Amino acid sequence: MKLPPADSPLGQLMARLPRSGRVEWIGLRPARDVPMDAVEEARAVAGAGLVGDRYAGGSGKRGLTLIQAEHLPAIASLAGHDAVSPATLRRNLVVSGIPLVALKGRRFRIGDAVLEGTEPCDPCSRMEDALGAGGYNAMRGMGGLCARIVEGGALRLGDAVEALPADAAATVGEGS
Template structure:
């Protein structure tokens, strides 16, 4: 029996992109109480529909594409490796709201995910590093983060998040990617 997507005349890139059977786990939640402050790790947080995490200083406009940020747990060690560090980088240093393990976050662009029982996020794009990474991680911090900056999301449905919650990809095809200019 052939693997269903290889050697099958019906296989398409769209089918491959839609195949995300695994689940992930919410490993860390961070709230930034004030501008330029490091995020505080919290065990749970309230997510406000079409706004932000309650208690976070950010106040993105309704309908915004960057209401919450996510980074892949597995990338913490990769970034540390690029910087010559022996231990993974602490999540708070990277200034993202959520750390997720077990899923390739880049494969989620244009998809919806559910975290726990209530929260639904529309994954809107990549969260590229900023020059603050040089301040936080030292020389080379910006380049160490390139390709590992995580994702941005719109909060489609709020609710309560807890460290340890399951992260599921919701059914449905990914949104078509826009052609690059």
């Protein structure tokens, strides 16, 4: 997604976020069709993924996945559940306090890592088994965000999620 020019009225609105977010949960998928491992810290590798996650080394556009904590109760309600565990939804990070949609096409920092939001993380057909009939549709529009890892580093529970200025792409390296 191409962002509007930073000096345009829409560009200025899209660049303004009310506050930073916070990492509430971290999970790794060690293999296909196995439960996720909840961890307190994960290591992000530039151009790859999270160490210990089955997607590490795969598509650079999907180095890791994020979902908003605020969406978990809505997904649970729409699927007919009292609550839903982050591990059920199979995203790597649950973050609160920041609208993930605002990070699409932007760079942001979590802990020591710099990420770039690449595309929505749409639900897969597995959500029918995980959440029950209609689970796929219960999650549509709230599946979160895929991100590529621009600079690797540690991600920890409680880390801030901070959008970087629009000109950060010129100052952030591609290393680590």
